[in-house]
Amino acid sequence: MLQRPATVVLSALALSGALVCALARAADAPVIGLITKTETNPFFVKMKEGAVAEAKKLGAKLLATAAKADGDNAGQVTALENLVAAGAKTILIAPNNAQAIVPAIKKARASGVMVIALDSPTDPMDAADALFATDNYKAGELIGLYAKAAMAGKKPVIAMLDLYPGHPVGAQRHNGFLKGFGLPTLEADSNELARPPEVVCMADSFGDRTKGQTAMENCLQKNPDINLLYTINEPAAAGAHKALKAAGKEKNMLIVSVDGGCAGIADVGRGVIAATSQQYPLRMAAMGVAAGVEYAKTGKKASGYTDTGVTLIAAEPQAGVDSQDVKTGASLCWGKK
Structure with a gap:
């Protein structure tokens, strides 16, 4: 119409x-x-x-x-x-x-x-x-190199809080740490965990804070003289530190880890973790x-493997070990720009 x-x-x-x-x-x-x-x-x-x-x-x-x-x-x-x-x-x-x-x-x-x-x-x-x-093997190597330098010739009594059996990332970080520290180990293609005599305790933490605390408590019962702790990631390290503090042993322990998350980098700044390998x-x-x-x-x-990068973050640098400081780690935590 x-x-x-x-x-x-x-x-x-x-x-x-x-x-x-x-x-x-x-x-x-x-x-x-x-x-x-x-x-x-x-x-x-x-x-x-x-x-x-x-x-x-x-x-x-x-x-x-x-x-x-x-x-x-x-x-x-x-x-x-x-x-x-x-x-x-x-x-x-x-x-x-x-x-x-x-x-x-x-x-x-x-x-x-x-x-x-x-x-x-x-x-x-x-x-x-x-x-x-x-490159998780390299991530382990970096914290192993750092720990070796930071121990300054002190006899290592090592505890290792791993992921869980058979996981390739857990094996690569574990074995890479031992290589960086200069101890007998396995290569990056192995899913087994090497255990030289210096390692007095190994436990599965599943990358979990609570399980990390329990694992550390058990390790201290096995050997109260542990002075170097490797953890699969920073939540496990935080849990382990809680156990160490409760036992009055946190000041005599060097802790190294992997992840480089914002909370983990903050723990490096607070002295809970000495060094961590940051991933993205x-x-x-x-x-x-x-x-x-x-x-x-x-x-x-x-196709194939693409390395997405890893950086060692430490509050106190060690001679001969390439690392970045906490400020840098915080600015990059997990890829944050």
Whole structure:
């Protein structure tokens, strides 16, 4: 009955076109999945943060999920299956179990999904298309070198709070520490833990503060003369320090660790930890998302191992050992700029 003004018609057409373009962009956005070991560990919180930021920057759709706890392989298998069903063409995963996750990864890859391991390798490593991770053996070596220099010829009585049996990252850090300290050890491709005579106690901490405290209490019962402590990560170190303080032994203990999170660097500044090897989970995730977008655009898959970097952070530098100070560590903690 009434003729619409031309301007209204054009506006409607313009709006319709914009909506179609927006929907097309959303449909074309590559879907990338992220599976971490847990949702609560600050390391994996930072990893997710890096993935979210990079996905937003590159116009990708990120679907993030996690297992229930460290060691939960079944949860990660389910997550892999769900992400494939949701249309993810790249899946980034920090494996809880390097071997048990392999069949699920093979199934995903067979369907055309690129799978990139973050932080921890699969076993075998080539079960995934690529690995973006810290050189964990080097991370162990760095704190071993530091501990050797800081002990200044004092006879070492060593306790080692590890991750859990068979985990490649735990083995690499453990054996790398021994190499850096100059003790008999195993090479980076071993999942076994070397134990020279200087190591009087080894215990699994699962990278957990409470378990680290219990493990240290047990080690002190075995040998109250322990003067050097290696821990798999900084939460385990914090728990161990609580046990040492309760026993009145914290002042005579040199603690070295790995991770370089903001809380861990603060502990270096407070003298709880003497030195830590800082790694960069935000960088791992961002690189993984970028590789996923590249795969979606060009079909080119990432491959092999990419070292995402490691830096020794120490409050008190040691002669002949390259390290950065606490201020630097705090400015870079886990990839923060």
